Structure formats: C-alpha cells, structure tokens
Amino acid sequence: MSDTQSILSIAKRTLETESKAILNLVDFLDDHFAEAVQFILQSQGRVVVSGVGKSAIIASKIVATLNSTGTPAIFMHAADAIHGDLGTIQKNDVVVCISKSGNTPEIKALLPLIKIGKNKLIGITGNMDSVLAKQADFVLSTYVEKEACPNNLAPTTSTSAQLAMGDALAICLLELRGFSSADFAKYHPGGALGKKLYLRVADIVVNNQVPKVDIHSSVKEVIVEISEKMLGVTAVLENGKVVGVVTDGDIRRMLRKHDNIGELTAGDIMTKDPKSVDTDTLAVKALKTLQDNGISQLLAFENGTYAGVVHIHNLINEGIL
Template structure:
C-alpha cells in the first residue's frame, strides 16, 4: 500500500476552524444555561424520589453521550447504568423496573429504537426523562419531564454532524449529576469510596497502617549503644534512620542520615559517640489510623523523610517518604 500523501495545510484556516467549533459549542452551552428552567428541578426531584436506579438510553452519538452520563451519575452518588435502546428492544428491557427512572436521549426526539421501547417503559411504570432538541417531538411529548437541549447550529460546516448538540446533551447530563450530588450531600470521601483506584481515593482512604513498614522491619536500637553499632543497624534497615527505643518499645528518639551528616560536619568522633548523644529526642510520630495523606503533609511541612508510627505510646511501625510514593499517595 502506497503511503498517503498529506496535502499542505493552511495553518490560519485550520486555527480558524478550530476556534469556530469551540465558539459555536461554547455559545450553545451559554444558551442552554440561560434557558434552564424549573423543569430541570423536576428532573432532579424525579431522580431523587426514585427508589431504583437511573437507566440512560439512546442510540448512535446520543448513545455514546448516554454512556458517559450514566458513568458520571454512578460515580457521583446516583446509581445508574446505560442500556442501548436497540438492545433494550431485544431483551434488555428486563433490566428496567417500576422503581427506576429512564433518561432517554435523542436530539430529534424521533429515533425509532427509542420510540419502540417507550410503550414497555410506560407499562413498567418507570418515570421517563427525555433530553431532546425538539420539544414537540414524540419522545418529548411522551416523557414525564422534558429537558430542552436544542442548539442553534452544529459546529459542522454542513450543520449535519452532531457536535454542538452532543456537547449540549453531555453538559445537561453533567448538570444533573452535579445537582444530584449537591442535593445528596455527596462529599469527597463518598467520591473516594467509588474511586478507590484513583488518586483521590488513595489520598482519602489510605491509612498509615496500609503503607507503613511494620514493627519487625523498623531499624531500632537502645539509646546507649555505640553510634557505630547504630549506624550498622541503620544501614541494614534501609530506611535512612534508626529509632531509639526503651525495653517497652517506647520511642525515645530518632537518628537519621541527616543527623549523621551533621555529626560529621561538626567533627564528632563516631567511635566514641552513643546513639543517645546524637539522636533527636523529639521525633515526629503519627498514629497508624491517620490518613497517609496527613502523614505526607506533615513530613513535607517538617522537611523530613521518615516518621515513626506510634500506637498507645509504643512503636508499631515507621514511614519513609518512598513508602508514600510507592502507594501513590504523593
């Protein structure tokens, strides 16, 4: 196959085209916001009052938009899923119950696949919210709540390809999701619980106990050991520190690689020093139940790389900044 020859592009023309598309879509969203009326509140109230789930349906480009709207609803506290209208007519209608709310998307309001399943939805008793660009369309007329997502023009120069209209429908779905989120009091921790693998989930749900080095892996020594012995323990521990503890595992201090550099700079004879004389007697500590994000913040504020984990006065573990990085808390 011969490589395709790409004709030279007119830079100014391409930039003008891109700007025109963005401008038309931005104007469509501005107009949508301006005409938002109490029917939007009716839609929110309908969903809030439902005992079931939100089922989003559509075909073609509207179907793609519907999938994203369903995903956004589900991740912001409103259980939802997408059912393709064509598949619904071939068995998937069984997923819809009388306690559900169906959100049907069709810019024309006349998609055959969507109109075909309306009688079954009505018989089921599920509430119907329609997003169309034509308030007088069959879908709009049969809906319980109609949300007008009409646009003056598509960004397509032929006014054919769904562009501004799909942007408007997507934005209306986002508006519904956020209004519902606020009505439910859905907060960051709720969001994190539905996104445990995401950055926010890791920051809000990961505890110090989940990422710390457990007590057996923490380099420790009694405070009266020679500093040279403490250095060997520190080296074997791989944390750049050694914790000084008493017989009951209570932390008395910490000696880090930074303390070692300072001792050398001060001309200390390491062979005659003890751990007690060179350790920091007021180490930073944190509870194993604290959020790992809190440990990261405190370590950054104090400009330290290690922190002891203490529970009821006893050493139970230790954190290194690298542990937080591996857990992707940082």
C-alpha cells in the same frame, strides 16, 4: 497564517463554541429539571439511561457518573432495547432517553414500550418539538445553535451539552443525598483518588519494618539498623520512649563533622523532637506534613506508642503523590 496559528485558531473556536453552548443551558433549566431530580431522588429503582450513536456513548458516561456518586444506574442501548434488552427496565426504574433530534427511529420505537411499563421518562433532547420531548414526563433541553464541526454535522457541541446536563443531574442528586467524601471513597477504593480519601498511615506502616535503636547504641549499630530496615531513618529510644531520630542526613552530617566516630552514640547525633503522625491520620495529610517540612519520613504513633515509619516512597507507591 502558519500551521500552528491555524491549528490553535481552530481549537480555540471549537472550545469557545462548546463552552457558550453549555453556558446557554443555564437558561433552559426549569421546573422540569427540578422535578426530574426530585423524582429520581425518591425513586426506589435505578436510573436506566438510553440512547443511540454518540448519544449512547454520552449515556454510558452519565451512568458511570451516577453510579460513582451514589445513584444506582444502568446503561441500555436503545437499539438493543427493542431487540430483546427491554427487560433491563424494572418496575420502579426511571428511564432517561438522550437524543439530539428526539426523533431517531430507535427512540421513537422505544417510547411506547416505556409507557406500557408505566416507568417515568426523562427526555434529554435538543428539539423541544420532537416525539421524545412530547412523550417524556420531564424534558431537559440541550438545544445548541450549531455543532463545532464546520459542516454542522458531527455531534460535538450537542454531545458536550448532553454530558453537561447529565453532570448537573448527578451533582444535584449527590448534594441532595448528602453524599460525602467518605461515601465517594467506598465507590472508588482502588484508584489514587479513593486512596486519598480512605488510606491511613496505619495501612502503610504495617507493611514497613520498625527501625529503632537505644540512645546509647553505637554509631555502627545505628548505621546497620538504618541499612537493614531500608527506610533511611531509625527512631532513638530511651527507657522505651522515643527521644529522637537518626536519618541518612544525620549520618552524613556526622561524618563531615567528626573524624573519630568510634565513641559517638545515637544520642550524640540524633535529631530531637522528630516530626510524627498518628496512625489514624489520612495518608494524604501525612504527605502534606512531609512536604511542608521538606522531609522524607515521619514516625508513626498509635495511642502514644511508637508504631513505625511512613516514608514518602510509600506514598508514591500508593499513588498518593
């Protein structure tokens, strides 16, 4: 077997092992899972997620997913909790402890302290006979037959199962809360994903100049306007109303068609019925209009009044494309 074939074989085996383990979690879902979701949903506090080692890393990711989907959460390392960070847990918080074995020393030391605080405990473990499973109010099984590691030692399949179970919790809570794309955008205002959900044409055109010429303007005036406003287009107005556009492409076609351009006006070379968009339209929808029509600019209108131009480069700069 060649090196390439060997590498691909190992990778495929790893993914198949982990995917089967995740699929097997479906059979472990029971009333405890549903009750845990309902309790978190009704809780007045946060979700405190804890673990050690690789499970702690998974816990951090689950916290990030919960926070971004409408469920307040915070990470607490189990080792730090028993050395001063136990105050992270507040009165109405729900605690989630993640441990493959359910018997790690830090988790075993933490459990009675959680009980003293009378916080509800959700255990995510691969060992249903463990201390964690026996002391938790709700137990979610993430049992796996084996790790993807050939020595069955490195946490691989087990951490994938933990992560998947955390995602299942988060998505259940998201849907039960009626968490919408608009809500999601509020939690992700800075990234490209959030921008696709909230950025509107109005947010873009306000930063652009507003190119416009009269229908009787000379070709020279048209070229100067397009050049100065740097958007590759200008709107053509007649009596204050937009009747067409002149683009870089219109200029090139004019030059190929006419030897004498001195007598031509904007009205002679413009494209009528230009594609347009309302300023309240989401930028991602404006992008689709541009792509569907194979064009680079759209005129933007606010309450029927010409407001400016949105260029595909604007959308690229915003990370929409």
